Amino acid sequence: FGTGLFIFKSFPFFNYYFGVKVFGTSMWCWTMWSVLNRGIAKTCRRNEYMAAQKTAQDVMDGEDAIVSSMRRFANDAKCVEYLKTFKEDTESKIGSYRKALVMQMQQDLTERANKQLQAIASFEANMGSAMQELVVREAAASFKQKFPTDKAMQDGAFNAALKGLAGVAVE
Numbered sequence: 001f002g003t004g005l006f007i008f009k010s011f012p013f014f015n016y017y018f019g020v021k022v023f024g025t026s027m028w029c030w031t032m033w034s035v036l037n038r039g040i041a042k043t044c045r046r047n048e049y050m051a052a053q054k055t056a057q058d059v060m061d062g063e064d065a066i067v068s069s070m071r072r073f074a075n076d077a078k079c080v081e082y083l084k085t086f087k088e089d090t091e092s093k094i095g096s097y098r099k100a101l102v103m104q105m106q107q108d109l110t111e112r113a114n115k116q117l118q119a120i121a122s123f124e125a126n127m128g129s130a131m132q133e134l135v136v137r138e139a140a141a142s143f144k145q146k147f148p149t150d151k152a153m154q155d156g157a158f159n160a161a162l163k164g165l166a167g168v169a170v171e
Helices: 002-010 016-072 076-084 086-146 151-166
Strands: none
């Protein structure tokens, strides 16, 4: 019993300092390390997985961009064929363009000439009606001036009025 008590009292793993300070602190540190290690490892695995997914998506996007670029240049071989017929096609199109341009200019000129001729015809018609109105006005003025002084004209008008009242045709 004495030896056991001596060992328990003096052996380093059974004293207060070791039991409370060293063992307790090491258990707290080990517990915190286990918990934090799991959380950090989970976060790192998640980030690595997401980075791998992003890398894979970037690779797929890059491949799609390469394929679309290749598709854009797939018809480049046809360019040589198009260039061979370019001169003939251009000459025929320019010829038809010039013809269409001349026809359009001719049509525009015809329309302008028609408008000008219509304006001239309208002016002549207005001048004709103005001239006719002037002749009528002058004839009426001449009649008004001559009728009161001309006895033969007054007699003719009176006879025509009598014939009209009698129902006889006036000549």
